[in-house]
Amino acid sequence: MIPYGRQDISQSDIDAVIEILKSDFLTQGPTVEKFENSVATYCGARHGIATNSATSALHIACLALGLGPKDILWTSPTTFVASANCALYCGASIDFVDIDLQSHNMCVKKLEHKLIEAEKTGNLPKIVMPVHLTGQPSDMAAIKVLADRYNFKIIEDASHAIGAKYCSDNTTVMQSNSDSASNENFLPIGNCQYSDICVFSFHPVKIITTGEGGLATTNDNTLAERMQRFRSHGVTSNPSDMFERPNDEIWNYQQTLLGYNYRMTDIQAALGISQLGRLSKFVQRRHLIADVYNEGLKDLPIALPWQSNQSYSSYHLYVIKINELDSPKTQREVYDILQSNNINVNLHYIPVYRQPYYEKLGFKQGYCSNAERYHKSALSIPMFPKLEKIQQTKVIEILHEIFS
Numbered sequence: 001m002i003p004y005g006r007q008d009i010s011q012s013d014i015d016a017v018i019e020i021l022k023s024d025f026l027t028q029g030p031t032v033e034k035f036e037n038s039v040a041t042y043c044g045a046r047h048g049i050a051t052n053s054a055t056s057a058l059h060i061a062c063l064a065l066g067l068g069p070k071d072i073l074w075t076s077p078t079t080f081v082a083s084a085n086c087a088l089y090c091g092a093s094i095d096f097v098d099i100d101l102q103s104h105n106m107c108v109k110k111l112e113h114k115l116i117e118a119e120k121t122g123n124l125p126k127i128v129m130p131v132h133l134t135g136q137p138s139d140m141a142a143i144k145v146l147a148d149r150y151n152f153k154i155i156e157d158a159s160h161a162i163g164a165k166y167c168s169d170n171t172t173v174m175q176s177n178s179d180s181a182s183n184e185n186f187l188p189i190g191n192c193q194y195s196d197i198c199v200f201s202f203h204p205v206k207i208i209t210t211g212e213g214g215l216a217t218t219n220d221n222t223l224a225e226r227m228q229r230f231r232s233h234g235v236t237s238n239p240s241d242m243f244e245r246p247n248d249e250i251w252n253y254q255q256t257l258l259g260y261n262y263r264m265t266d267i268q269a270a271l272g273i274s275q276l277g278r279l280s281k282f283v284q285r286r287h288l289i290a291d292v293y294n295e296g297l298k299d300l301p302i303a304l305p306w307q308s309n310q311s312y313s314s315y316h317l318y319v320i321k322i323n324e325l326d327s328p329k330t331q332r333e334v335y336d337i338l339q340s341n342n343i344n345v346n347l348h349y350i351p352v353y354r355q356p357y358y359e360k361l362g363f364k365q366g367y368c369s370n371a372e373r374y375h376k377s378a379l380s381i382p383m384f385p386k387l388e389k390i391q392q393t394k395v396i397e398i399l400h401e402i403f404s
Helices: 011-021 030-043 054-064 082-089 108-121 140-150 221-230 266-276 279-297 331-340 356-360 369-375 389-403
Strands: 047-051 072-075 093-096 127-129 153-157 165-167 186-188 197-201 214-218 318-322 378-381
Touching: 011 266, 030 047, 030 214, 030 266, 047 054, 047 221, 047 266, 054 082, 054 153, 054 197, 054 214, 054 221, 072 082, 082 093, 108 140, 127 140, 140 153, 214 221, 279 318, 279 389, 331 378, 331 389
Parallel strands: 072 093, 072 127, 127 153, 153 197
Antiparallel strands: 047 214, 165 186, 197 214, 318 378
8 A cells, every 4th residue: 555645764763762762861851952942943933842742732832822711713624623623622712714725725815804804793813823734835924914903823833834935025936856945035934933833743644753743933932931831731940930939848840830741752852853854855855756746647637736936835745636527537436446556545634614523513514615625626645755656656647547
């Protein structure tokens, strides 16, 4: 079976993990901080806060921004359920902004319209969470303009997007196999120029992996400190954050808020540091694979991934869309044929509000028409650095047979 995604583990990754296993610290040691600093430096952010998953990072990001029972978070419906669940963990309400049918990210025009209507009824969101779907950056500059106008905070769900970049001005580039977005006009996702917090995922199918794991970047010192405390039981050892206690009692730590055990281990962090050293090569390899798909599939009655000329995608996923008006096969038929040929395609994603749990909250089919249209046409075909030429050729050949 050819998977749709797979980690790339090298001998240097293995050696890095073994070194930690032989050290004094398996967790809560210096390697986690080194990983945090490495990611923050790569992104150009002031702080990095590592967690045991991206879901945990999203949760503490919401908590750090003060999201609570009387608040609302808006996100994209075309995402994994964690993007919405983190709001419910805080007791807040959740709502969705429909996607743009070209980028498949949150539609800025629909966001603006929804904000105009929400302001009239006093239901503006406290947080808006755009998702960089497949590694294609959202239009963060435009979303930040709306944030300043309507006074909401921004958390970027960049679970797909470490290694992606966007243009900081109006410069445009052509997508290429090399890191063409390495010039000074391009900023890495995670720099937080247009957001309060940005969250990455290091699940095995993501661009780089720590096994499981996540990390939040921010440029705000207070948000960083709050996230650090929330991820570790709400405990602090910083004297300036501790409450006064009798001098004859030893108080070398205090729990000052209700936190969680969301800590990353040094084992995971060591793997992450090693993987981070190959991040650019991983993304360049994904672009090469995408180029082969683009050439091999260009004449079929399917839509290939759109790429903005003002950003540089990390190409976490390669999503094709089946146009049932032009195609002799339905999305379901294509899915079944590929699976029967040992090609493990996937669907990213079913609109979150269509999930049974969210339907119980009152959401109905038809709420976000673009997201539902995308859901009924999209398939993620194999995309990972170790995808072999013979495997990719098979995928292309089977798709040609399907549409012949």
